[in-house]
Amino acid sequence: MAISLTKTAAGRVEKFLANRGKGIGLRLGVKTTGCSGMAYTLEFVDELNPEDMAFESHGVKVIVDPKSLAYIDGTELDFTKEGLNEGFKFNNPNVKDECGCGESFTV
Amino acid sequence: MALLQISEPGQSAAPHQHKLAVGIDLGTTNSLIATVRSGISTVLQDEQGHALLPSVVRYLPNGDVVVGHEALAQQSTDPVNTIASVKRFMGRSLKDIADRAHIPYRFVEGDEGTTKHLLLQTRAGLKSPVEISAEILKTLKARAEKSLGGELVGAVITVPAYFDDAQRQATKDAARLADLNVLRLLNEPTAAAVAYGLDNASEGTYVIYDLGGGTFDISILKLTKGVFEVLATNGDSALGGDDFDHRIYCWVLDKIRGGSSSFTPLSEEDTRLLLTKARQAKEWLTNNHEAQIVCRLSNGVLVDVTLTAPQFIELTQHLVAKTLSPTRKAMRDANLPLEDINGVVLVGGATRMPHVRHAVEEYFKQEPLTNLDPDKVVALGAAIQANMLVGNRSDNDLLLLDVTPLSLGLETMGGLVEKIIPRNSTLPIARAQEFTTFKDGQTAMSIHVLQGERELVSDCRSLARFELRGIPPMVAGAARIRVTFTVDADGLLSVSAHETTSNVEANIVVKPSYGLSEEQILTMLQSSFGAAENDKQARVLAEAKVDAESLLTAISAALKQDGDLLSMKGKQKIIAKMDVLKDLLLEGNIHAGSSGAIREATEALNAATEDFAARRMDASVSRALAGKNLDSLKI
Numbered sequence: 001m002a003i004s005l006t007k008t009a010a011g012r013v014e015k016f017l018a019n020r021g022k023g024i025g026l027r028l029g030v031k032t033t034g035c036s037g038m039a040y041t042l043e044f045v046d047e048l049n050p051e052d053m054a055f056e057s058h059g060v061k062v063i064v065d066p067k068s069l070a071y072i073d074g075t076e077l078d079f080t081k082e083g084l085n086e087g088f089k090f091n092n093p094n095v096k097d098e099c100g101c102g103e104s105f106t107v
Numbered sequence: 108m109a110l111l112q113i114s115e116p117g118q119s120a121a122p123h124q125h126k127l128a129v130g131i132d133l134g135t136t137n138s139l140i141a142t143v144r145s146g147i148s149t150v151l152q153d154e155q156g157h158a159l160l161p162s163v164v165r166y167l168p169n170g171d172v173v174v175g176h177e178a179l180a181q182q183s184t185d186p187v188n189t190i191a192s193v194k195r196f197m198g199r200s201l202k203d204i205a206d207r208a209h210i211p212y213r214f215v216e217g218d219e220g221t222t223k224h225l226l227l228q229t230r231a232g233l234k235s236p237v238e239i240s241a242e243i244l245k246t247l248k249a250r251a252e253k254s255l256g257g258e259l260v261g262a263v264i265t266v267p268a269y270f271d272d273a274q275r276q277a278t279k280d281a282a283r284l285a286d287l288n289v290l291r292l293l294n295e296p297t298a299a300a301v302a303y304g305l306d307n308a309s310e311g312t313y314v315i316y317d318l319g320g321g322t323f324d325i326s327i328l329k330l331t332k333g334v335f336e337v338l339a340t341n342g343d344s345a346l347g348g349d350d351f352d353h354r355i356y357c358w359v360l361d362k363i364r365g366g367s368s369s370f371t372p373l374s375e376e377d378t379r380l381l382l383t384k385a386r387q388a389k390e391w392l393t394n395n396h397e398a399q400i401v402c403r404l405s406n407g408v409l410v411d412v413t414l415t416a417p418q419f420i421e422l423t424q425h426l427v428a429k430t431l432s433p434t435r436k437a438m439r440d441a442n443l444p445l446e447d448i449n450g451v452v453l454v455g456g457a458t459r460m461p462h463v464r465h466a467v468e469e470y471f472k473q474e475p476l477t478n479l480d481p482d483k484v485v486a487l488g489a490a491i492q493a494n495m496l497v498g499n500r501s502d503n504d505l506l507l508l509d510v511t512p513l514s515l516g517l518e519t520m521g522g523l524v525e526k527i528i529p530r531n532s533t534l535p536i537a538r539a540q541e542f543t544t545f546k547d548g549q550t551a552m553s554i555h556v557l558q559g560e561r562e563l564v565s566d567c568r569s570l571a572r573f574e575l576r577g578i579p580p581m582v583a584g585a586a587r588i589r590v591t592f593t594v595d596a597d598g599l600l601s602v603s604a605h606e607t608t609s610n611v612e613a614n615i616v617v618k619p620s621y622g623l624s625e626e627q628i629l630t631m632l633q634s635s636f637g638a639a640e641n642d643k644q645a646r647v648l649a650e651a652k653v654d655a656e657s658l659l660t661a662i663s664a665a666l667k668q669d670g671d672l673l674s675m676k677g678k679q680k681i682i683a684k685m686d687v688l689k690d691l692l693l694e695g696n697i698h699a700g701s702s703g704a705i706r707e708a709t710e711a712l713n714a715a716t717e718d719f720a721a722r723r724m725d726a727s728v729s730r731a732l733a734g735k736n737l738d739s740l741k742i
Contacts, residue, residue, distance in 0.1 A: 016113055016145040026113065043114045044146065080110065084154065084254035087110025087144070 003028060003055050003062050003072065009079040009088060010058030017060075020044060025054070025061030028077065028090075029068040038071060038105050040090050110256065113145040126497040127255045128290065130298070130489025131247055131264045133240065133278065135194040135347060136320025136456070138162045139483060140247040141490035142255060148302065148487040148494075151254045159482060160250075162320075164242045165189040166231035174246040183379035186211040188229045192349060193243075195321050196236040197281075198273035201225045211375040224277070237277050241284035248287055261290040263493035265485050267322045268294040268340040271558070272570065275598050290496040292598065295319075296326035297337065298488030299454045302479055311449030312338070314437075316467050316475065317485075318430060319455035321347040325434045327441040327448075339440035341433040346426065348389070348457035354422045355385035355414060359400055362412050377404045384410075392419050393459050420462045427466045434470060451475040456482045511536070515570075515592055515600060518555035520545050520657075521649035522564045527592040530560060539591040546660060548580040552588060556602050556615070562642035563649070575604040577611040583657070648702040655688055655709045662716055665723060672722045681719060684712040 005013065005026075017023050023044040030038045045063050048054070053069060055062040064072065075092040095105045130148075132139045137159040141150045150158045157176065165178035166188045182189045190212065196204065201216045204225065213228035217235070226233045244264075251259055264287075266278050275292055282289045293301075296315035303313070310330050317324040324342040359381055360373075373381070380402055388398035397415040404410060438445070451467060453475045458464065467475050479487065516526035519542070527538050544552065552575045559567030578586050587607040594600050603614030662685060670678060688708040691701065 012145070013113070016147060020146045027116070040111060041114070042111045043116050046116055082110060082256075084151070084250070085110055085256045087112050089110055 002074065003057070003064055003069075004076050005057040005060055005062065006076060006078045007058055009077045010060045012079045012088075013060045017044065022046060024048070025063050027063045028072060028075070029065060030071045040072075040105075042088055115146070126260045127251075127257050128260055128490070128493035128497040129247075129251045129255075129262045130293075130486050130491070130493045131244065131262050131287075132295070132298070132483075132486035132489060133194065133243065133264055133266075133281075134162055134319055134485075135192050135322060136162060136349065137482065138243050138247060139486035140251050141483070141486040142251065143490050143494035148490045150483045150486055151250055153250055160243065160247060161191070162194065162243050163189060163191040164193065164239045166229045166234070168230060170231065172231070172242050174242050183376050183383055186375040186379045187213060188231070189379075190227060190229070190234070190239050192321055193236045193239040195345070196225055196227070197240060198271070198275075198277035199225060199236070211378055224273075237280045238284060240278070240281035244281055244285035244287055248285055259287065260497050261288040261493060263291050263293050263298075263489040263496065264289055265293050265295045265298045265489050267317075267319075267342065267344060268296055268324050268326055268337075269322070269342045269344045270598070272598065272600050279599075290493055293489055293492055294324075294326070294337070294340070294598075295485045296324050296340070296454065297328065298485045298492065299452055300326075300328045300330065300488065301491050302484045302488035303452050303476065312441075312443065312447050314434075314448050314451045314471065315454060316430070316434070316451055316458065317342075317454035318457040318463060319347050320457070321345070321349050323347060323430050323433065325430070325437045327437050327443065338443070339437040341437035341440065343429065343433055346429055348386075348455070350426055351389050351423050351457065351460070352382055352385040354426065355388055355400075355419070356381050358414070358418075358422055359385065359410060359412055363408060363410055374405055377406075380404070381410070388414055389419070389460070392416050393461065416461075424462065427463055430463075431466065431470055445472060448473070452484070453477050453481050454484050511594060511598070513558045513568075514560055515594070516557050516567075517590060517602075518557060518564045521653040523646060523649050523653075524557050524559070524562060524564055524567050527590070528594060532594075535593070535595050537591060537593040539589050542588045542590055543584050544578065544581065544586040544588075545583055545657065547582050547664060549583065549586070550578045550580055551576045552578065552604065554590065554602065554604050554613075554615075556592075556600070562646045566642075570600070571602070571615050573602075573604075573613055573615040575606065575611065575613040577609070578606050579609045581608075583661070644700075644702070648697070648705070651702040651705040651709070652692060652697075655692055655705050658709055658712060659685060659688060662712070665716075665719070669719075669723050669726060672726055673719055677719065681712070681715050684708070684715045688712050 013026050017025075023046055025045045027041070027043045027045045029041040029043075031041055045061075048063065049065065052063050052065055055064070071094055072090065072092050073094065075090050078089045078091060080086065080089050092105070097105065127142070129140050129142045129151075139150050139159060141148055143149075152158050153160070153175075155176075160175045161179040163175065163178040163182060165173050165181055165185065167173060178189055179191070182191060201214055204210070204214065215226040215228050215233060217224045217226050224235060226235050227239070248259065262282065264278060264282055266275055270278070278292060279289055296317055299315050299317065300313060313328050313330060315324070315326040315328060317326075322342065322344050323346040324340065326340045327338040329338050384400045384402050388400050391398040392414070395416075397413055399411070399413050401411045448471055451471045451473060453464070453467065458467075458481050464475060511528055511530060511532050514526045514530045515528040516524045519525045525540070527540055528536055542552070554573050554575060555564070555569065556571045557564060557567040558570050561567050575588065578588070589605045589607055591603045591605070592600065593602075599616070601614060601616045603612065605612045662681065666678070666681070673681070688705070690696065691705050691708055
C-alpha cells in the first residue's frame with residue numbers, strides 16, 4: 001500500500017507549496033465523474049481529515065483518503081513536459097481503460 | 108494521458124471542465140500571455156522559448172500573416188506591410204496621431220459614420236488597428252492553447268489606466284475578433300499591483316511607475332488586506348521606450364548628415380533599420396558604458412557612430428523628466444506626502460534604463476521594487492486575476508477598484524456641462540440625476556455626453572449624443588427625465604435617459620468616434636485648474652443667459668395668451684423691459700462681464716411682470732371656478 005512521487009514531481013510540488021506559502025502536502029484522489037467512470041484529483045492540503053492516510057515520498061507528504069486509495073494504490077506521480085504543455089501524470093497500475101484524453105479511467 | 112495541475116483544496120475541476128484562464132499584456136512593443144499553474148503565475152513561452160511576443164504584425168505577399176519575431180525581423184525590409192506599435196492607433200482617428208512623418212505606415216481616414224478610426228493601407232488591403240491587434244491576440248491564444256492543452260475559458264486583457272472608452276472598446280473588439288472571451292479589461296498598473304501584492308503579501312500605499320514601449324502610467328494604489336484601491340492615476344499615453352529610440356535615431360541622423368543640407372530624406376526601410384539599431388543601442392547601454400551603431404543605408408552611406416551612456420542620458424533626460432510631471436499630479440490627486448509611500452514598483456522594459464531608475468529613486472527618496480521582471484509583471488498579475496474570475500480560487504477576497512480618469516457629464520442649456528460622475532470615482536459606478544424640459548410642449552431631449560473637467564461644453568471632449576423622444580407635451584419643467592451614467596468594471600460607459608411620468612426611455616453605449624490623446628487629457632486637466640476663474644465666470648454668464656431666455660419665452664407665451672388682461676400701457680412697459688433684455692443677449696453685446704447686467708435686466712423684467720402674473724392667476728382661478736357653485740367644490 002503506497003503512493004509515490006518521482007523525484008521531478010516531488011521537486012515541483014515542493015516549489016509550488018513554497019510559493020503558495022501554506023499547506024502541508026499534496027492530496028491525490030479520485031472522483032466518480034467523467035466520460036469513463038473515474039477522474040483524478042490533485043489538490044494542495046491545508047487540513048487533514050481523520051480517515052486520511054499519509055505517505056512520504058522524497059520529502060513530500062502525500063495524502064490519500066482510503067476510498068481513493070483503493071483505485072490508485074501503487075500509483076507513481078510524475079511531472080512531465082509534452083511540447084509546450086507541462087503537468088502531473090498518474091502512472092496508475094490499476095487502470096484497465098482510459099477515455100481518449102486520459103482524464104478519466106476505469107479499473 | 109492528460110497532464111494535471113494541482114488545485115486549491117476542494118477546487119478540482121471535473122474532467123473536461125478545466126477552467127483555463129489567461130492574462131494578456133497586450134503591449135505596445137511586446138505582448139505576453141500568462142496563466143496560473145499549480146498556484147504559480149507563469150508567463151507562457153513559445154516553441155523557441157521566447158516569453159515576449161513582439162507586437163509586430165506582417166502581411167505577406169501570399170496572403171499569410173506572421174506575428175512576432177519573424178515579423179519584427181522584416182520590419183526594415185518591408186515597413187509598410189509590417190505594423191509595429193499598433194496599440195498607439197487603437198481607437199484613434201487620423202488627427203490624434205502626432206509626428207506622422209516619422210511613422211512609415213500609410214494611414215487612411217476611416218469612413219465617416221459611427222467610426223472615424225484610422226485605417227492602415229497594407230498589401231492585404233485596408234486594416235484597422237483592431238484587426239491588427241486581433242492577429243497578436245490570436246497568436247497568443249494559440250500559444251496558450253498549445254501550452255495548456257485545452258480551450259481557454261476566458262482572458263483578462265490589460266490596458267493603460269488612461270485608455271479612454273474608445274480605446275478600451277477597440278481592445279475588446281480585437282479580443283472578439285480573436286475569438287477570446289474577455290473576462291475583464293484590467294488597468295496595467297493594477298495588474299502589476301496584483302502580481303506584487305499577492306507574491307509579496309505587502310500592505311500599504313504603493314506607486315506603480317510603468318514606462319512601457321509607448322505609454323507611461325503612474326498609479327497610486329492602496330493595498331489593505333488584499334483589497335486594492337486606486338487612489339489616483341495619471342500618465343502620458345504618448346511617452347515610452349519608443350521615444351528614447353527615436354531620440355537616438357534623430358541623434359544618429361544629425362551625425363550622418365553633418366552640416367550638409369542637401370541630405371535626402373531616408374527611405375522607409377532605412378528609417379526602420381535605424382530605429383531598430385537605436386533600440387539595440389538603448390538596450391545595450393543598460394549594462395554597458397557605450398554602444399556602437401553600425402549599419403549601411405540603402406544609398407550606400409555607412410553609419411558608424413558610438414553613443415556613450417552620458418551622451419544617451421543627455422539626449423533623453425528630458426523624456427525622463429517628462430514622466431515626473433504626471434507623477435507629481437498623481438501624488439497631488441492622491442493628496443499624500445512622499446513619506447506615506449511604502450514602495451515604488453517599476454513596470455515596463457524601459458524602467459531597466461539606469462537613469463530612469465535613478466530619477467524614480469530620487470523623486471520618491473527610496474529604492475524602487477524590481478524583484479519581478481518588469482516586462483512580465485503585468486501579464487503575471489492579469490493571469491492571477493483571470494484565474495480568480497473563472498473561479499479557480501477558493502478565497503475570493505481580492506476586490507479590484509479602478510477609477511475614472513476624467514469626469515463624465517452631459518450638456519445642459521447654455522452650453523454648460525453638468526458632471527454626473529466625477530473624476531477619480533471608483534469603478535464600477537452608476538450615478539443618476541434628474542433633468543427637465545426647457546420649453547413648453549417639448550417632446551424630445553438631446554443628450555450630449557461629455558468627458559472633461561471644464562465647465563463649458565466647448566472645452567470638454569464630446570463622447571456621444573442621443574435623443575430621448577416621445578416625451579408627452581407638458582409645460583416646461585414638468586417632465587422628469589432621469590439620466591443614468593453607468594461605468595462598468597472595464598471602464599466602459601453607458602448612458603440611459605428615462606422620462607418617469609411616461610416611461611419613455613433611450614440609452615446608448617458610448618463608443619466614441621475617436622479617443623482623447625494623452626496630451627489632451629493633460630491639457631484638459633491643467634486648464635481646468637488654470638481656468639477655474641474664467642470657467643466660473645463663463646458658467647455664471649451662461650446661467651444668466653439661460654434664465655433670461657427662459658423668462659423671455661415664458662412672458663412671450665403669456666402675453667400671447669392673456670395679453671388682453673393688460674392695459675396698453677402695462678403691456679408696453681413689459682415689452683420695453685423685454686427689449687432691454689433681448690438687446691443684452693444679442694451676440695455682439697455679450698462679453699465675459701455681462702452676466703451682472705443680464706441678471707439685473709432679468710430681475711427688472713420679472714418685477715415688471717409681477718402685476719401681470721397676479722392678474723393671470725386671478726383670471727385662471729375665476730375661469731376654473733366659473734359656473735360652479737360652492738357645494739361642488741371640495742376643498
